[in-house]
Amino acid sequence: MSPANTYDEFIKGLWKENPVLVHVLGLCPMLAVTNTAINALAMGLATFFVLLGSSILVSSFRHLIPKQVRISCYIIIIATFVTVADYTLLALVPEVHKELGAFVPLIVVNCMILGRQEAFASKNRVGLAAADAIGTSIGFMFALFSLGAVREILGNGSLFGVSLFGPHFEPWIIMLLPPGGFIMLGVILLLFNWINEKKASAMLATTERKTA
Numbered sequence: 001m002s003p004a005n006t007y008d009e010f011i012k013g014l015w016k017e018n019p020v021l022v023h024v025l026g027l028c029p030m031l032a033v034t035n036t037a038i039n040a041l042a043m044g045l046a047t048f049f050v051l052l053g054s055s056i057l058v059s060s061f062r063h064l065i066p067k068q069v070r071i072s073c074y075i076i077i078i079a080t081f082v083t084v085a086d087y088t089l090l091a092l093v094p095e096v097h098k099e100l101g102a103f104v105p106l107i108v109v110n111c112m113i114l115g116r117q118e119a120f121a122s123k124n125r126v127g128l129a130a131a132d133a134i135g136t137s138i139g140f141m142f143a144l145f146s147l148g149a150v151r152e153i154l155g156n157g158s159l160f161g162v163s164l165f166g167p168h169f170e171p172w173i174i175m176l177l178p179p180g181g182f183i184m185l186g187v188i189l190l191l192f193n194w195i196n197e198k199k200a201s202a203m204l205a206t207t208e209r210k211t212a
Contacts (some may be wrong), residue, residue, distance in 0.1 A: 006131045020143035029103050030144060037160050039131030042096045042147025044141030046085040046104055047155045051113050051140075052133045053081040055121040059129035066166040070089040074117040075108065082107045112140065143188070149176045150184055182185045 019025045029047075034040045054077045058065075065073045086104045089097040097104070107113065116136060121129040152158060155175030157165045174180045 006127055009128050010131040010135040013139040018139040018143060019112045019136055020140060021189060026110055026140060033100055033103050034144055034148035034151055034181060035176045036152045037145060037149040038096060039099050040144040043100060044144045046089060047107055047140055048137035049085050050078060050081040050107050051116060051137045054078045054117060054131035056126055058117045058121040059124060059126045074114060079108045080111055142154040146188060147184055151180055
């Protein structure tokens with residue numbers, strides 16, 4: 001396992017293969033809990049813990065888990081880490097835990113997490129599996145926080161509960177409602193694809209100049 005391979009696996013989840021912005025996975029928590037930045041960050045950290053822990057464990061036992069029951073084993077492993085994350089949030093930040101509601105236990109069925117176990121962790125060494133999990137988790141957290149921060153700023157005029165615009169700001173209430181989540185997610189996806197399109201065009205133009 002070379003350092004270059006580890007770095008590549010880490011960096012791809014941040015942008016090139018971002019689970020939300022590219023693969024459009026995990027949209028249920030993405031839309032449901034991102035009405036504030038703190039909720040988005042808490043869900044992102046819980047997902048980070050679950051994906052990293054389960055990826056390391058699945059990779060460590062990849063030669064011992066029978067193929068016939070591998071999905072069941074992955075779900076049991078994921079559920080174990082989800083339970084730890086759920087009770088940790090309940091003990092440390094009960095108000096945030098209440099806001100997140102059932103969406104923390106539902107991490108068990110998040111297709112992004114189970115998909116990384118099946119597609120990557122079960123086929124690679126622990127170091128690569130951990131790098132992939134960290135990169136994917138941070139990419140997911142980035143998408144969650146981006147949406148949560150924008151929705152809280154426009155919907156409440158605050159960030160992490162701190163007022164930004166004073167008492168005269170007229171909040172956009174729609175941003176705190178489900179339609180606001182869909183609208184902002186569409187805007188973020190549009191911006192993400194526009195940036196990628198501009199980068200691809202710039203690279204193509206550079207290649208054409210070199211070959212001319």
